[in-house]
Amino acid sequence: MKNGIIKPAFLIFFLMTTLTATAQTSGGSSSNYFTYALIAVTALILIGVVLRVSDNLLRIEAQQVGVNAKGRDFSIFPRIGNLFQSTSPAYTNNEPITFLRKGHDILLEGEAKQIIDEESQRNTFAIQPQNFFGMSPIPKVVPEVGASIKAGDVLFFDKKRPDIKYVSPVSGEIIDVKRGAKRSIAEIIILKDKEIQYRSFDSFDIEGASREELVNYLLESGVWPFFRQRPYNLVAEQSDVPANIFVSTFDSAPLAPDLNFVVQGKEAAFQKGLDVLGKLTSGKVYLGLNARAKGAPSPAFTRATGVEKRWFNGPHPSGNVGIQIHHIAPVDGNRKAWTVNVQDLITIGTLFMEGKYDASRVIALTGAELSEPKYVQTYIGASIGDLLKNNISGENASRIISGDVLSGKQKTTDGFLDYFDDQVTVVKEGDYYEMFGWLLPIAPRPSISKTFPNFLYPKYKFTPDTNTHGEKRAFVVTGQYEKVLPMDIFPQHLMKSIIVNDFERMEGLGIYELVEEDVALCEFVCTSKQPLQSILREGLDAMIEQG
Amino acid sequence: MGLLKFLQKIEPDKKKSPLLHTLYDGFFTFAFSPNSTTKGGVHIRDGMDLKRTMVHVVIALQLCYIFGTYNIGHQHFVALGVHTGFIEAIHLKLAYGLIQILPIFVVTHLVGLGIEFWYAAKKGHAIEEGFLVSGALIPLIMPPDIPMWILALSVAFAVWIGKEAFGGTGMNILNIALLARVFVFFAYPTTISGDHVWVSTFLQPLTDPEGNMMYTEAGEVMLGSMKATAGSFAEYGWWHLSFFNGLFESMGLDTFQAGAMVVDGYTGATPMGIAAKGSWEDVTNVYTTSQMWWGTIPGSIGETSKPAILVGAAFLLLTGIASWRIMVSMILGCATMGLLLNAWGATEFMLVPWYYQFYIGSFFFAMAFMATDPVTAASTNRGKWIYGFLIGMVGLIIRVLNPAYPEGWMLAILFMNVFAPLIDHYVIEANIKRRAKRSAALEAASA
Numbered sequence: 005m006k007n008g009i010i011k012p013a014f015l016i017f018f019l020m021t022t023l024t025a026t027a028q029t030s031g032g033s034s035s036n037y038f039t040y041a042l043i044a045v046t047a048l049i050l051i052g053v054v055l056r057v058s059d060n061l062l063r064i065e066a067q068q069v070g071v072n073a074k075g076r077d078f079s080i081f082p083r084i085g086n087l088f089q090s091t092s093p094a095y096t097n098n099e100p101i102t103f104l105r106k107g108h109d110i111l112l113e114g115e116a117k118q119i120i121d122e123e124s125q126r127n128t129f130a131i132q133p134q135n136f137f138g139m140s141p142i143p144k145v146v147p148e149v150g151a152s153i154k155a156g157d158v159l160f161f162d163k164k165r166p167d168i169k170y171v172s173p174v175s176g177e178i179i180d181v182k183r184g185a186k187r188s189i190a191e192i193i194i195l196k197d198k199e200i201q202y203r204s205f206d207s208f209d210i211e212g213a214s215r216e217e218l219v220n221y222l223l224e225s226g227v228w229p230f231f232r233q234r235p236y237n238l239v240a241e242q243s244d245v246p247a248n249i250f251v252s253t254f255d256s257a258p259l260a261p262d263l264n265f266v267v268q269g270k271e272a273a274f275q276k277g278l279d280v281l282g283k284l285t286s287g288k289v290y291l292g293l294n295a296r297a298k299g300a301p302s303p304a305f306t307r308a309t310g311v312e313k314r315w316f317n318g319p320h321p322s323g324n325v326g327i328q329i330h331h332i333a334p335v336d337g338n339r340k341a342w343t344v345n346v347q348d349l350i351t352i353g354t355l356f357m358e359g360k361y362d363a364s365r366v367i368a369l370t371g372a373e374l375s376e377p378k379y380v381q382t383y384i385g386a387s388i389g390d391l392l393k394n395n396i397s398g399e400n401a402s403r404i405i406s407g408d409v410l411s412g413k414q415k416t417t418d419g420f421l422d423y424f425d426d427q428v429t430v431v432k433e434g435d436y437y438e439m440f441g442w443l444l445p446i447a448p449r450p451s452i453s454k455t456f457p458n459f460l461y462p463k464y465k466f467t468p469d470t471n472t473h474g475e476k477r478a479f480v481v482t483g484q485y486e487k488v489l490p491m492d493i494f495p496q497h498l499m500k501s502i503i504v505n506d507f508e509r510m511e512g513l514g515i516y517e518l519v520e521e522d523v524a525l526c527e528f529v530c531t532s533k534q535p536l537q538s539i540l541r542e543g544l545d546a547m548i549e550q551g
Numbered sequence: 552m553g554l555l556k557f558l559q560k561i562e563p564d565k566k567k568s569p570l571l572h573t574l575y576d577g578f579f580t581f582a583f584s585p586n587s588t589t590k591g592g593v594h595i596r597d598g599m600d601l602k603r604t605m606v607h608v609v610i611a612l613q614l615c616y617i618f619g620t621y622n623i624g625h626q627h628f629v630a631l632g633v634h635t636g637f638i639e640a641i642h643l644k645l646a647y648g649l650i651q652i653l654p655i656f657v658v659t660h661l662v663g664l665g666i667e668f669w670y671a672a673k674k675g676h677a678i679e680e681g682f683l684v685s686g687a688l689i690p691l692i693m694p695p696d697i698p699m700w701i702l703a704l705s706v707a708f709a710v711w712i713g714k715e716a717f718g719g720t721g722m723n724i725l726n727i728a729l730l731a732r733v734f735v736f737f738a739y740p741t742t743i744s745g746d747h748v749w750v751s752t753f754l755q756p757l758t759d760p761e762g763n764m765m766y767t768e769a770g771e772v773m774l775g776s777m778k779a780t781a782g783s784f785a786e787y788g789w790w791h792l793s794f795f796n797g798l799f800e801s802m803g804l805d806t807f808q809a810g811a812m813v814v815d816g817y818t819g820a821t822p823m824g825i826a827a828k829g830s831w832e833d834v835t836n837v838y839t840t841s842q843m844w845w846g847t848i849p850g851s852i853g854e855t856s857k858p859a860i861l862v863g864a865a866f867l868l869l870t871g872i873a874s875w876r877i878m879v880s881m882i883l884g885c886a887t888m889g890l891l892l893n894a895w896g897a898t899e900f901m902l903v904p905w906y907y908q909f910y911i912g913s914f915f916f917a918m919a920f921m922a923t924d925p926v927t928a929a930s931t932n933r934g935k936w937i938y939g940f941l942i943g944m945v946g947l948i949i950r951v952l953n954p955a956y957p958e959g960w961m962l963a964i965l966f967m968n969v970f971a972p973l974i975d976h977y978v979i980e981a982n983i984k985r986r987a988k989r990s991a992a993l994e995a996a997s998a
Binding site for chain 2: 110247286287333334336338339403405409410411412414429431433434435436437438439440441442443445449450451452453454455456468469470471472473474475477478479480481482483486492493494496497509512513514524527528529530531532533535536537538
């Protein structure tokens, strides 16, 4: 917005200097006009300053008498920002709303149609221990290969933290434990029964029980890994009491599933999950809602009780819970917050309502390379091959991604959906040469640069490919990361401090507030094609090691 | 795609001939975007890369090149007192300018790219695009008569000491193009300062200290220096007299006249040179403000025409390549300092109306293309405001208050280049402090 005002002002300034200068040459008397103009401008600025100061005094006064000034305006004159700011939609009910102007929506072809496919058979499922940051390479696998297990039975645990159980999403037979590099355990593969057998849990009275009992119940039933801790995005420590718990009810990433659609019919379980969260934190449970859509979000979110609602209006990454935490109650080295995904919270809620570990998930199959992008009903850790059977259309080589195109992981059809993902994206591989591609690109491509005509067609949906569109270079361009990261953080300086291993700087510049998905858009726009997400993870790992 | 196959076939061996391979790689990636795909991290990438960024700056400079070429010729003929109209004998002016500017352009690139290629081969990395812009800028900020060996030396100094010694593109502290110019400025001051270097190319009979003409042993008048003063005459070579004259004659156009003399009373001083010594009236006696605005005045090759530069600046702003913060704050800084100096008014130069300070010298060129170099400018948005504002102020101080240096922007920008990391440091420290304070406040609220 600042941008929008200052650029025209700059042009007017130019015009003024030109005009006055030409006036000067034509005659001496016209210099008076210039003086008058100068006086007028000075007077205007003076009035503005007086207004601004009195305004701020009013705010300070309001703060002192304890009026919540956030989102309200005490001044007689509207602030410039308010004039241009889109007003908050009616469905926000005047709850606190944060406008985020930085960021960028990458519009892609291949959005999932809002139908849920429940028919297709999905046979194999796998839990991948390396989906959890900080997991030791070889966790203790409980059942033998060939054993049959129920949904909710313990699959494995980390020997460093044996209380946290990782359980099976489905019932069936363990058919394989695949090993990766250095004999680390990569996948524990389960062949699903036709009808899922659930391990039954005793019902649990949330109101009557102590926090410790609740924690033990959550650990035992295998839903604990859904709680992830900021900083670092690790599975939460059971001994910690988080300052706050955050749930983002919308995903702004490219082609991300519409959580309003996903949550349909599960409103009660979602609310139950929120009630559980309320018992776990010493602070508040914050729900981040999308104030940008035309219609109101699902009533599951808008009518949720026992939580603080915070609305966010802005492009991606406004739906990232890390961005929302930054604007609500930031974390640091000592203040930890927890985050839970919406569908994971529904599983927690179902546990408390029905006494079973129901790992069912609605997954969005997206991307321009699919013949039929849609939602499917399945379980955590579904086989990619099963999910995409007879659905990949292109003859071109395509890349399968568990997650979105920005922060997802590359998979093959032999692979499995990652634990926290609710989306599969398939895009074209971009291993082609392009003549003068850097100067005269043939096909349209997503970009935030105004050297492409993209900004003239804000609604155009791109069909992207995985070409890097250039080679890796040293950091040259400045200020471009800041344009897409709606946080008070200097990403480039933070990255440089990580590269040189300057811990004090990393901490000072706010490494605690970021995880990979938050800088993914910065990595996307990077002119120098730097791998920011992996740099950040290196920094986070180093910080964990330092303690 | 026949070309692609051919290019792939002739790829030289990287181990046997690294320099050749580097050259090949540079050319290949110029012709074809490589087929590399994303690995780890994001799966799709923005279409923008460094090549595209750099080439847009070069595109923005094209009007300056065209006008600069014209103006070299125009000033030459103004000195001779013929074809003084703007479009009079435009073919001669462009031809003359081309003969002057092409060698400068070629030498700059041969030396600069040569060093760049050599380092790329030696270090085993791809050729970086930094010199694309530096190489386009350097010819525009040189006087039209710069001797080639001085130019080569300055470019070598800038690229070698200024860039490669620091680790290549993106690592330099000082602006490469300005470093080349400042090298000439301090090492060979007579070729880049004074009243006589901005108009090319003239020979003058040499005189001994007593003022007598000097003769060679063969009895011919000894000629030297390139000064456009009364009594000196135009120097034309084969290209002028044979190539272009032949061409123009066949088309029935005006031709170069060998032995043309500079008109009496001609000085060749730039508006700024006059302003530094006299009053604004002295300047307007020689040049009108519209001449200064449109750029038909002597000066460095590409910096005289304000509209040509501003069109380039607008292009950079619209495409978002250059920082508008630096440009705006630099104008504000210069205007502020100009007003202050007007108020002070101790010397004639201080009394030059502040808005005319934009008309003389190379403020706009420095603003649009030099100060906005992202590598050497401040890297934080707040820092950019401070950086630009201070360049505007310091530059005008040097221009007006310093008797030794004729123009301030080169030195002001290099000066602020050095200070940019310091500015950034304080901006970042403020961010760190703000975060610490916020943490403490949240801690206190929850406790």
